[in-house]
Amino acid sequence: MFLQENAIERDILRQGDIISNILILGAININGIQFQVDQKGEKKFWSVSQQPKYSDAMILSHSCEIDPSNSIKLTSLILAPLRDINKATNPSKIEELKKSNYIDSSVQASYLKYFYIHPHPMLSYDDGAIVDFSKCFSLKKESYNMLVERKIIQLNDDAIDKMSLKLALYFYRNNKQIA
Amino acid sequence: MGTSLATKSTSNTAKSNIIDFYSFRNQRDSYSTSLPSEDILNQIIGNPEFENYLKEIVEGIIYSQWASDIASNLTNTDDPFDSIYLADLKPDSINDYNISLLNYISNQIEDKSDELIINDGWDD
Numbered sequence: 001m002f003l004q005e006n007a008i009e010r011d012i013l014r015q016g017d018i019i020s021n022i023l024i025l026g027a028i029n030i031n032g033i034q035f036q037v038d039q040k041g042e043k044k045f046w047s048v049s050q051q052p053k054y055s056d057a058m059i060l061s062h063s064c065e066i067d068p069s070n071s072i073k074l075t076s077l078i079l080a081p082l083r084d085i086n087k088a089t090n091p092s093k094i095e096e097l098k099k100s101n102y103i104d105s106s107v108q109a110s111y112l113k114y115f116y117i118h119p120h121p122m123l124s125y126d127d128g129a130i131v132d133f134s135k136c137f138s139l140k141k142e143s144y145n146m147l148v149e150r151k152i153i154q155l156n157d158d159a160i161d162k163m164s165l166k167l168a169l170y171f172y173r174n175n176k177q178i179a
Numbered sequence: 180m181g182t183s184l185a186t187k188s189t190s191n192t193a194k195s196n197i198i199d200f201y202s203f204r205n206q207r208d209s210y211s212t213s214l215p216s217e218d219i220l221n222q223i224i225g226n227p228e229f230e231n232y233l234k235e236i237v238e239g240i241i242y243s244q245w246a247s248d249i250a251s252n253l254t255n256t257d258d259p260f261d262s263i264y265l266a267d268l269k270p271d272s273i274n275d276y277n278i279s280l281l282n283y284i285s286n287q288i289e290d291k292s293d294e295l296i297i298n299d300g301w302d303d
Contacts, residue, residue: 088297089297090296093295107288108287111291113292135301168277168281169284
């Protein structure tokens with residue numbers, strides 16, 4: 001699943017890269033945002049009345065789009081947080097979830113919202129983690145260098161293909177499907 | 180906005196210069212003179228006009244400071260969205276095989292994600 005330490009591209013971001021311990025902006029409760037208004041009632045500043053959450057996160061943006069040489073297209077970077085698989089409330093599903101990364105035409109059911117990440121010495125999840133696509137968020141391109149500095153793991157091509165197919169299937173529902 | 184705030188601040192100052200102390204002087208004449216300095220102080224503090232005068236000065240200072248902070252931070256205001264350079268963009272090529280695969284798989288696969296909940300506080 002992972003590239004060897006000496007094969008990791010240290011000065012560039014790729015789809016599937018794992019970023020260490022950054023502020024997670026996804027899944028914010030918009031009703032919890034407080035605004036400071038000026039005399040005209042215009043909203044000037046805002047704050048979120050909840051404790052900041054830090055976690056590892058995966059780059060979901062396509063590698064071509066976020067390539068620095070592609071300066072026109074690079075505007076934002078999309079990420080999703082990693083979550084500890086041992087915090088799952090239904091442990092009996094975990095083994096099934098671990099196998100669900102592989103999808104082909106023979107697969108009848110899967111956990112499309114999650115992508116399983118194997119245990120890794122650079123990660124603190126003893127039995128692995130899941131990338132939660134439902135909590136994705138974007139950062140401006142100015143965050144690129146900060147993310148590069150915090151990049152700790154790079155997926156191999158096979159894992160990237162599996163992840164991006166699952167991501168696409170998670171968002172894609174054609175009209176014939178009910179939900 | 181900066182201009183209007185400055186005007187407001189100036190207006191406060193100008194108003195403070197024409198405060199009427201006439202009633203204060205009249206009251207002082209009818210009071211005992213045993214502790215004149217204490218009487219004067221009490222009358223000044225208890226005078227509603229003086230209270231308003233002080234309030235306006237304090238509000239003016241706070242308002243000016245706030246306006247100053249806003250003005251100094253204007254250069255740091257960050258637009259969260261970038262321009263979209265449509266003229267420079269080329270459409271992404273679309274791979275027929277990928278579409279067919281997505282269509283094929285999505286038609287037959289069942290999403291079981293709802294059967295799993297992660298108890299780390301993020302789903303609350």
